[in-house]
Amino acid sequence: MTSTTQTTSKVMDSIEAHFDDSVARLQAILRVPSISTDPAHVDDVRAAAEWFGREFEHLGFSCEVVDTPGHPMVFAERKAPSDDAPTVLYYGHYDVQPADPLDQWNSPPFDPVIVDDANGGRIVARGAVDDKGQVMTFIEAFRAWIDATGDIPVGVKVMLEGEEESGSESLEGFLDAFKDRLAADVCVVSDTGMWNAETPAITTMLRGMVYLEAEVRGPGHDLHSGMYGGAIANPANVLSRIIGSLHRDDGSVAVPHFYDGVADPPQRILDQWRDLGFDEASFLSSAEISTATGGETGRTILERTWSRPTIDVNGIHGGYTGAGAKTIIPATCSAKISCRLVPGQDPERIEASLKAFIEAAIPEGCSVKFVSHGANPAVVVPADSPWLAAATAGLAEAYDTPAAIIGSGGSIPAVGDIQSKLGIDALLVGFGLDDDRVHSPNEKFDLRCLRGGIRSHAGMIGAFADRPRH
Amino acid sequence: MTSTTQTTSKVMDSIEAHFDDSVARLQAILRVPSISTDPAHVDDVRAAAEWFGREFEHLGFSCEVVDTPGHPMVFAERKAPSDDAPTVLYYGHYDVQPADPLDQWNSPPFDPVIVDDANGGRIVARGAVDDKGQVMTFIEAFRAWIDATGDIPVGVKVMLEGEEESGSESLEGFLDAFKDRLAADVCVVSDTGMWNAETPAITTMLRGMVYLEAEVRGPGHDLHSGMYGGAIANPANVLSRIIGSLHRDDGSVAVPHFYDGVADPPQRILDQWRDLGFDEASFLSSAEISTATGGETGRTILERTWSRPTIDVNGIHGGYTGAGAKTIIPATCSAKISCRLVPGQDPERIEASLKAFIEAAIPEGCSVKFVSHGANPAVVVPADSPWLAAATAGLAEAYDTPAAIIGSGGSIPAVGDIQSKLGIDALLVGFGLDDDRVHSPNEKFDLRCLRGGIRSHAGMIGAFADRPRH
Numbered sequence: 001m002t003s004t005t006q007t008t009s010k011v012m013d014s015i016e017a018h019f020d021d022s023v024a025r026l027q028a029i030l031r032v033p034s035i036s037t038d039p040a041h042v043d044d045v046r047a048a049a050e051w052f053g054r055e056f057e058h059l060g061f062s063c064e065v066v067d068t069p070g071h072p073m074v075f076a077e078r079k080a081p082s083d084d085a086p087t088v089l090y091y092g093h094y095d096v097q098p099a100d101p102l103d104q105w106n107s108p109p110f111d112p113v114i115v116d117d118a119n120g121g122r123i124v125a126r127g128a129v130d131d132k133g134q135v136m137t138f139i140e141a142f143r144a145w146i147d148a149t150g151d152i153p154v155g156v157k158v159m160l161e162g163e164e165e166s167g168s169e170s171l172e173g174f175l176d177a178f179k180d181r182l183a184a185d186v187c188v189v190s191d192t193g194m195w196n197a198e199t200p201a202i203t204t205m206l207r208g209m210v211y212l213e214a215e216v217r218g219p220g221h222d223l224h225s226g227m228y229g230g231a232i233a234n235p236a237n238v239l240s241r242i243i244g245s246l247h248r249d250d251g252s253v254a255v256p257h258f259y260d261g262v263a264d265p266p267q268r269i270l271d272q273w274r275d276l277g278f279d280e281a282s283f284l285s286s287a288e289i290s291t292a293t294g295g296e297t298g299r300t301i302l303e304r305t306w307s308r309p310t311i312d313v314n315g316i317h318g319g320y321t322g323a324g325a326k327t328i329i330p331a332t333c334s335a336k337i338s339c340r341l342v343p344g345q346d347p348e349r350i351e352a353s354l355k356a357f358i359e360a361a362i363p364e365g366c367s368v369k370f371v372s373h374g375a376n377p378a379v380v381v382p383a384d385s386p387w388l389a390a391a392t393a394g395l396a397e398a399y400d401t402p403a404a405i406i407g408s409g410g411s412i413p414a415v416g417d418i419q420s421k422l423g424i425d426a427l428l429v430g431f432g433l434d435d436d437r438v439h440s441p442n443e444k445f446d447l448r449c450l451r452g453g454i455r456s457h458a459g460m461i462g463a464f465a466d467r468p469r470h
Numbered sequence: 471m472t473s474t475t476q477t478t479s480k481v482m483d484s485i486e487a488h489f490d491d492s493v494a495r496l497q498a499i500l501r502v503p504s505i506s507t508d509p510a511h512v513d514d515v516r517a518a519a520e521w522f523g524r525e526f527e528h529l530g531f532s533c534e535v536v537d538t539p540g541h542p543m544v545f546a547e548r549k550a551p552s553d554d555a556p557t558v559l560y561y562g563h564y565d566v567q568p569a570d571p572l573d574q575w576n577s578p579p580f581d582p583v584i585v586d587d588a589n590g591g592r593i594v595a596r597g598a599v600d601d602k603g604q605v606m607t608f609i610e611a612f613r614a615w616i617d618a619t620g621d622i623p624v625g626v627k628v629m630l631e632g633e634e635e636s637g638s639e640s641l642e643g644f645l646d647a648f649k650d651r652l653a654a655d656v657c658v659v660s661d662t663g664m665w666n667a668e669t670p671a672i673t674t675m676l677r678g679m680v681y682l683e684a685e686v687r688g689p690g691h692d693l694h695s696g697m698y699g700g701a702i703a704n705p706a707n708v709l710s711r712i713i714g715s716l717h718r719d720d721g722s723v724a725v726p727h728f729y730d731g732v733a734d735p736p737q738r739i740l741d742q743w744r745d746l747g748f749d750e751a752s753f754l755s756s757a758e759i760s761t762a763t764g765g766e767t768g769r770t771i772l773e774r775t776w777s778r779p780t781i782d783v784n785g786i787h788g789g790y791t792g793a794g795a796k797t798i799i800p801a802t803c804s805a806k807i808s809c810r811l812v813p814g815q816d817p818e819r820i821e822a823s824l825k826a827f828i829e830a831a832i833p834e835g836c837s838v839k840f841v842s843h844g845a846n847p848a849v850v851v852p853a854d855s856p857w858l859a860a861a862t863a864g865l866a867e868a869y870d871t872p873a874a875i876i877g878s879g880g881s882i883p884a885v886g887d888i889q890s891k892l893g894i895d896a897l898l899v900g901f902g903l904d905d906d907r908v909h910s911p912n913e914k915f916d917l918r919c920l921r922g923g924i925r926s927h928a929g930m931i932g933a934f935a936d937r938p939r940h
Contacts, residue, residue, distance in 0.1 A: 037794030098796055104691065166794050193697075207696060211795045220758020221574065224909045225782045226677060226880030227663075229810050230765035230774035232757055236783035236805075237713060244714025247707070287702055288690020291835040295700035304700035312695045313706035314798050319785035320806060324507025324636050325681045325843035326568055327808055327881075328784050328909050335706075336790060338797055340699050365761040373795035410696030411797075439694045439798050 004462060008397055010148040011458045015140065018147070019451060022140045023114070023123065025055075026450065029094075029132050030112040030125040036071050036095035037166035045071045045162050048094045052076075052135070052160055059142055061158070066178075068170035071095060071162030075178065078142075080155030087155030088464055089184035089424070091414055092135035092191060093164035096127035097439045104441035115444070119197065122444040129436045133445035134190040135160060137431060137453030144458055153465035157184055161414060164191075167211065167374030168413035175421040186387040187418050188460070190453070192430030195276065195404040197448065200395045200456060202388060203428035204381040205265075205306055205407035206415055208341035210351045211314075211373035214239070214358055215334035218366045222319070223329040233363045236318040236333040242361045243335060246311050251296040253311055255357045261344030265307050265407075273302045276404060286435040306407030310340045311354075336373075340409060347375035376413040385425045390463045395429070397459025398452055403429075429456065474932060478867055480618040481928045485610065488617070489921060492610045493584070493593065495525075496920065499564075499602050500582040500595040506541050506565035507636035515541045515632050518564045522546075522605075522630055529612055531628070536648075538640035541565060541632030545648060548612075550625030557625030558934055559654035559894070561884050562605035562661060563634030566597035567909045574911035585914070589667065592914040599906045599915035604660040605630060607901060607923030614928055623935035627654055631884060634661075637681065637844030638883035645891040656857040657888050658930070660923065662900030665746065665874040667918065670865045670926060672858060673898035674851040675735075675776055675877035676885055678811035680821045681784075681843035684709070684828055685804035688836045692789070693799040703833045706788040706803040712831045713805060716781050721766045723781055725827045731814030735777050735877075743772045746874060756905040776877030780810045781824075806843075810879060817845035846883040855895045860933045865899070867929025868922055873899075899926065 015022075034048035035041040049065045049072045056063040056076035063076040074094065080087055099109035107113045112125035123133065138158075145152045159182065163170055175182065195201040218235040219228070248254050264270070280301060284292060295304040304310075318333025320326035339350055355370055362368050381388070388405075395403045408428070415426045431453035437443045485492075504518035505511040519535045519542045526533040526546035533546040544564065550557055569579035577583045582595035593603070608628075615622045629652065633640055645652065665671040688705040689698070718724050734740070750771060754762060765774040774780075788803025790796035809820055825840055832838050851858070858875075865873045878898070885896045901923035907913045 037792075037796065039793060098790065098792060100790070100792065101692075165796075209696075209797070211797070213795075218759060221907065221912075222571075222910045223757055224880065225780075225784060225808060226679075226810060226878070227775065227904070227908065228757055228764075229782045229879060230778050230780040231753070231762045231771045232759055232764040234764060234782050236786050237717070237781075240710040240783065240786065240805075241714035241717070243707060244711035247711070283701070287693055287698055289688060289702055289835050292701045293833040293835045294698075294702045294704060301701045305697065308700050310695075310700040311707075312699045312704050312799055313710065313789065313803075314695060314796055315789035315791045315800065316706050316710065316803065317787050317791040319783065320568065320570070321785045321787040321804075322507075322568055322570065323509060325683075325806060325808070326507065326635075326784055326909065327679070327681070329782055330785065333783075333786065334791075335710075336795065338695060338795070340696060363763045365759050365763045408696070409699060410694065434697070437691065438697065439796065440692045442691075 004466065007149060008459065008462045011144045012455055014144040014148040015454050015458060022136065022450065022454065023447065026123060026133055026136045027112045030127055031110055033110045034095050034162070035098050036163050038098055045095055049074050049162055052094055055139060056158065059146060066174065068174055070170040073162065073174050074160035076158040078152060078156045081151050081153060085154050086185040086464055086467060087157060089157045089159065089182060089187040090138050091159050091187055091189045091418060093131045093161040094135065095162045095165050096130065097165050099126045101441060106442055119446050119448055121447045123447065124442055124444045126443055128443050129432045129445035130438045130443065131164065131191045133450055134430055134453065137190055137450065138457040140454040141457030141461060144454065145461060152461060154461055157182060164412065164414065168376065169374065171414055171417055175417055179421060182422055184424060187424050187426040189412060189415055189426050189428050190430045191412050192408050192428045193432035193434065194449065195406060197433060197446065198399065199401040199404050200399045201404045201406045202391055203406055203408045206379050206428065207409050207411050208345065208347055208376045208378035208416065209338055209411040210341065210347050210354065210375045211338040212351060212354060213334060213336050213371040213373060215332055215369045216362065216366055217332045217369065219329065219331050222331050225327045225329050228329055232329055233366050234329045235366060236330050238363060238366055239318065239333040239335055242358055243313055245361065253309065255353050257353045258309065258350065261346070262309060262342055263344055272405065276406065278302050283434060305409035307342055309342050309345060312338055314338055340411065341378045343378045343380050345378065347377050351375050374413065376411065377416050379416040379419060381426060381428065387425050387427055390467050391427045391429055391460050394460030394463035395456050397462065398455035474936065477619060478929065478932045481614045482925055484614040484618040485924050485928060492606065492924065493917065496593060496603055496606045497582045500597055501580055503580045504565050504632065505568050506633050508568055515565055519544050519632055522564055525609060526628065529616060536644065538644055540640040543632065543644050544630035546628040548622060548626045551621050551623060555624050556655040556934055556937060557627060559627045559629065559652060559657040560608050561629050561657055561659045561888065563601045563631040564605065565632045565635050567635050569596045571911060576912055589916050589918055591917045593917065594912055594914045596913055598913050599902045600908045600913065601634065601661045603915040603920060604900055604923065607660055607920065608927040610924040611927030611931060614924065615931060622931060624931055627652060634882065634884065638846065639844065641884055641887055645887055649891060652892055654894060657894050657896040659882060659885055659896050659898050660900045661882050662878050662898045663902035663904065664919065665876060667903060667916065668869065669871040669874050670869045671874045671876045672861055673876055673878045676849050676898065677879050677881050678815065678817055678846045678848035678886065679808055679881040680811065680817050680824065680845045681808040682821060682824060683804060683806050683841040683843060685802055685839045686832065686836055687802045687839065689799065689801050692801050695797045695799050698799055702799055703836050704799045705836060706800050708833060708836055709788065709803040709805055712828055713783055715831065723779065725823050727823045728779065728820065732779060732812055733814055742875065746876065748772050753904060775879035777812055779812050779815055782808055784808055810881065811848045813848045813850050815848065817847050821845050844883065846881065847886050849886040849889060851895060851898065857895050857897055860937050861897045861899055861930050864930030864933035865926050867932065868925035
């Protein structure tokens, strides 16, 4: 035990000694606008993949930037130092969300700046925490182990996706093709949040997603609302009416079969969540809103965001949206609509039910066209996994407060696929905070979280190495 | 009578001899992008006003381009040749609708082109018919009378507005300030349509309008739909639900007090409308739609568009509307919503009822902000006006088919104000066709309608001159 403690201490010292370099490397990759959903940025996405490839080669990994039907996948590998050391597969993504609305950023989204604050500073840029900053936490932990001890005490495989923010269309094919090379004992994913700045967290529930774009078409061109108003179905009114009918007055979803298979979490889990002491005021403050009136009535915020499915409009557009007034009946109106799914819901069936619900409400003379932007199930990580215990022990090397076992309302398509295709548990250990403005203008990552994340991964690597391979 | 016929014939000859010049002048003014609703075009709007001012000066009118709180008003005047000749006030507007969506135009909207077709050609540009082309029909008629006879046999006053497409905010103040100088025996407005290409029309009913922009605000910034979905009210869902609730299942409007004061037209009028032989197939074809499912069930299309009030969304925008998927709860969502009003509805009360209806549906945590883009009542022109008989006689000089007496679903804010403030009848005699794509890409004006409009105004001037001043 003394030897392990001494080793871990040397690794932690290396992290502290080179932390400024870690920050500089994160800034370098944040300068690449790898927006995967926007075809205009296809070269930037590849440039980000290649940047990570070079990082892994510097660290002595073998690495490939693998072409897919969409954006490339980064696959890197470093053999275990001995046959009885386990192998850990790390997953993250190097693509980012679009940066708009650009005028709400205080600094350019791809020109990362360090802003001083009461918490020891933060790095502000698109992707700062989601997910480039989190990917760097484990890469910097690898670097520290090599620097302090000459090696990493476990086998490491890394898979970095370039389509996490745009539906992960190529992931399944990649997992099938690389199944044997991805073989590992456990998977570690860094794309979630801490409980708070002092309390690390391991997320054991994630929502899935169905993302659909619906375009309602009516007349062949925009019409004068005086000459045609009252005669012709207005696609903007039609689509609004359909969206309005997605929910009942009590906030529940009215789409038939939407709740098929949905169950409440066990009372034990609900009790655990209640004991977390959820800070509603801070949650509301992070959203800059005075009260939480979304979703189903009669359930707590944690229940609603962690264990209940939702339907949200992510964008809607139709007709004249410039300055002033224009009196038209628009020819088309379209909305991006996404459902967050919970365990028990089948993504394909939900997508089919939603389409059928919308189609049934389209009046004669109008039509609807759908574009699917992905469908993936929710996941649950077993709370009794021995790797979860090891991760908890590793986090104790970096934080005084024990790790909280929590859920998350977000979706990471890869996790369900990794669990089902590779047959291994996925540990969701991330270092974001609620006020990180993920997917929003002025996204940031606290430097204390970057440092704590690197230290946590270093600690977890030590704890994993202590576990014999099963 | 022989002398009158000979005079009219000389005027008509002048129109034919110089028709190419008339087309060229219309092209010149169509090149000025006088989009009144868009602040970026404020100088273009003024340039258009000044162009018309110069035209009137060339024709020997005294003319002023009058500043208002908004865009300028063009006022031109030419004294009656004798004390017993009546004075006619002409109204039109020189501003135009925005041209977007630009990618749907076959030629640039402000680069007017003559397209050959089976109907003798058409001029394609924003404003071709609404309303620059129609304004030119009476200006060219003035020119032809002067060219053929050395004078115009009636007193002429002209008032050209620059805010018709953006709410006519300055009109009332102008009418008050210029009330005495605008004094006339009758007003002629050219901003409506013919019954069909062979049948001129005098419109005796016009709908009014209330135009409101509603912006729903929720969280202070766009939120991650995973972390907040199910907890926070989504402004796009909220606004869609409100819009969806504006109508009942039978297509009627659900806003309280919306139908207060609304009555069906007298059976005599309804019978007249039925006898017009409305061509539904051609109406639907002009809208490029297969069936007319908008508005209230159990009423004909003419009833719905001429005599029933409506609510239409003219534009809606919120959240991410770029390519691909972005998983946010938008901070705001806004819609441009306009009501077409019929006689009996009070615009101020309708606007207040609509605002109250929307406000009542805003959930806690969200708020709504309104911008008003105008409110004006519907108008009815008395069917027994002697000026209507004179106009009918004048139109018979230009067309073989007698004029139809019709309604219109459109709104011309000026007409109600002119009637109430100046105390004179307004004759709505316009030369548009249903397929003119008014307010849409590829707006056009048939050259046969331009020619017929000029000849009609020339004929009406002759008929008005035959009437003694009352």
